[in-house]
Amino acid sequence: MQIYSAEQIRLWDQFTIEHEPVSSIDLMERAAGCCEDWLERNDLLDRSFSIFCGKGNNGGDGLALARMLAERECPVTVNILEFGHLGTEDFQVNLARLHNTGVEIRFIQQEEHIRPIPEKDVVIDALFGSGLNRPLEGITALLIERINQSPNIVVSIDIPSGMYVDKSSRGNVMVKADYTLSFQCLKLAFLVPENAGYTGSLHVLDIGLDPGYPKEIKPTLSLTEMSHIHGIFKPRSPFAHKGNFGHALLVAGSRGKMGAAVMAARACLRSGTGLLTCQLPGCGEFVLQTCIPEAMLSNAEDENIITSIPDDLSAYTVTGIGPGIGTDPATAKLLERLLKTLKKPMVLDADALNILATHPRLLSLLPPYSILTPHPKEFERLFGTVSNDFERVGLALTKAKEHHCIIVLKGHYTCIATPEGRGYFNSTGNAGMAKGGSGDALTGIITGMVAQGYSPEEAAILGVFLHGLAGDIAAEQFSEESMLASDLIECLGKAFQQISRDQP
Numbered sequence: 001m002q003i004y005s006a007e008q009i010r011l012w013d014q015f016t017i018e019h020e021p022v023s024s025i026d027l028m029e030r031a032a033g034c035c036e037d038w039l040e041r042n043d044l045l046d047r048s049f050s051i052f053c054g055k056g057n058n059g060g061d062g063l064a065l066a067r068m069l070a071e072r073e074c075p076v077t078v079n080i081l082e083f084g085h086l087g088t089e090d091f092q093v094n095l096a097r098l099h100n101t102g103v104e105i106r107f108i109q110q111e112e113h114i115r116p117i118p119e120k121d122v123v124i125d126a127l128f129g130s131g132l133n134r135p136l137e138g139i140t141a142l143l144i145e146r147i148n149q150s151p152n153i154v155v156s157i158d159i160p161s162g163m164y165v166d167k168s169s170r171g172n173v174m175v176k177a178d179y180t181l182s183f184q185c186l187k188l189a190f191l192v193p194e195n196a197g198y199t200g201s202l203h204v205l206d207i208g209l210d211p212g213y214p215k216e217i218k219p220t221l222s223l224t225e226m227s228h229i230h231g232i233f234k235p236r237s238p239f240a241h242k243g244n245f246g247h248a249l250l251v252a253g254s255r256g257k258m259g260a261a262v263m264a265a266r267a268c269l270r271s272g273t274g275l276l277t278c279q280l281p282g283c284g285e286f287v288l289q290t291c292i293p294e295a296m297l298s299n300a301e302d303e304n305i306i307t308s309i310p311d312d313l314s315a316y317t318v319t320g321i322g323p324g325i326g327t328d329p330a331t332a333k334l335l336e337r338l339l340k341t342l343k344k345p346m347v348l349d350a351d352a353l354n355i356l357a358t359h360p361r362l363l364s365l366l367p368p369y370s371i372l373t374p375h376p377k378e379f380e381r382l383f384g385t386v387s388n389d390f391e392r393v394g395l396a397l398t399k400a401k402e403h404h405c406i407i408v409l410k411g412h413y414t415c416i417a418t419p420e421g422r423g424y425f426n427s428t429g430n431a432g433m434a435k436g437g438s439g440d441a442l443t444g445i446i447t448g449m450v451a452q453g454y455s456p457e458e459a460a461i462l463g464v465f466l467h468g469l470a471g472d473i474a475a476e477q478f479s480e481e482s483m484l485a486s487d488l489i490e491c492l493g494k495a496f497q498q499i500s501r502d503q504p
Contacts, residue, residue: 001204002214003186003221003425006130006165012184016210025090027207028057032064034205035157035181036072039122044153048075050117051124052147054161055080055087061157062126063094070101079115081127081140082107110139114146123147123154125175127161130187136162141173148176155179160198165189168388174198184209186223191413191425192389220397221423223413229465230503232458245274246317246451250444251338253280253324254331255304258287260324260350260440263485265295267444268320270492271466273451277316281305305331313341320447322352323440332359339365345456346370349443350378357381366405369419369456371446373408375439397423406460408446410439414468416460424461428468432475437485442467445492470495 004012017024039045051066053059059080066076078098086092098105108114117123125147136144144162147154154177159165162174165187177200182190184207190199248268253261261280265288268276277296278288282303288295301308307330319342325331332355345367353374356362374382376392383399386392393415400407400417407417416424445467449459473494474487
């Protein structure tokens with residue numbers, strides 16, 4: 001699913017009006033009808049409604065919905081913010097239509113005009129939509145604060161009022177919606193953590209915008225869904241052998257952190273790599289050979305940390321490095337040797353990223369299309385602090401292009417930034433994955449994907465999706481609270497089965 005800017009959404013509306021053709025007022029009618037259908041599907045039409053409208057087109061949507069609800073004999077009260085000027089043309093048309101229904105219409109000009117909301121009413125927020133570009137203040141801000149203080153169910157139309165589509169709304173007064181009914185496409189505002197407390201449960205309603213418009217433009221952001229994964233996933237040939245699926249080298253672990261190496265290794269094998277060799281410190285030999293007999297071991301020179309790599313790296317399809325390796329100067333020198341030696345894309349996580357952050361000159365040595373998998377704090381140590389989530393996404397896209405690498409910025413909607421300036425947000429995963437070891441598992445999965453011949457971009461997109469899908473399966477089986485990273489790894493098989501089963 002493509003993610004469009006506020007301007008692109010406006011142009012899509014205009015494109016539909018011109019090419020369908022359909023009048024703007026009829027397009028508004030269509031949008032309001034989709035909201036009415038959603039209310040019916042969710043068993044809310046037996047309630048009364050307090051609808052709050054601005055005088056723009058978002059308010060026009062609210063007026064059209066009020067009329068439709070009144071025609072269904074739902075008790076409706078409409079509250080319009082009044083600043084002494086006419087609304088948009090479509091707003092005025094819908095206001096005239098509403099006057100013919102007998103719906104009570106109130107105008108809010110001052111604080112005393114804000115009446116208590118009946119406790120059983122569903123609140124419909126149709127104050128401001130995608131076009132908002134300034135913070136709300138005065139009577140508008142006061143009204144939103146009153147809505148937020150009420151115990152009522154709040155349904156926002158298009159986007160919670162006060163929230164921007166394309167930039168940070170941090171510090172703004174915004175409606176705290178229980179449900180957001182967005183139109184046609186996702187908005188970046190819904191995918192960043194800072195807005196999580198305002199969006200509520202998100203529902204994207206198809207209002208029938210012209211399907212020709214997406215072919216006219218190339219948005220830089222999208223949400224990865226199963227249909228995209230089907231275009232990447234490569235089912236195995238029945239005549240395949242282990243040599244067809246690559247040989248991964250995993251550099252991981254140190255004394256006290258061998259669990260990270262074990263989880264990354266097991267995830268790499270579960271992801272389907274043909275062969276796996278692990279470069280570990282001496283203290284990890286017994287652990288690895290006992291826990292993962294399918295993995296091979298490269299001899300280590302030091303008992304506690306990794307200080308050496310195999311002499312011949314040409315045997316390996318891909319190298320993954322970072323989980324649990326620590327940041328000892330000798331380990332940092334090892335990473336530098338790897339970066340200077342390898343020409344193939346690498347996968348770097350955890351302490352490998354911390355070493356890069358401490359020695360930023362090493363970033364220039366990254367083999368092209370290497371994959372970096374930082375969480376937000378690691379990202380800031382690597383590339384600098386940001387003031388909000390929108391800046392973080394923008395900086396990830398910039399740095400991926402600058403360093404010709406792929407950045408997997410981990411989070412609820414993990415963002416994969418590519419050197420070509422594309423950003424892919426992931427649609428799988430849950431809060432149960434917010435535990436130690438989940439990142440190690442992701443490193444192993446992505447390393448295994450590259451080993452099997454997926455391009456680095458494909459490996460990152462597919463690996464992150466699989467990681468989240470396995471996490472969703474594990475949460476269903478064990479609960480978000482109880483699931484472990486090792487449970488996620490053991491659920492990778494079911495994740496692969498679901499992808500295969502759902503293929504068209």
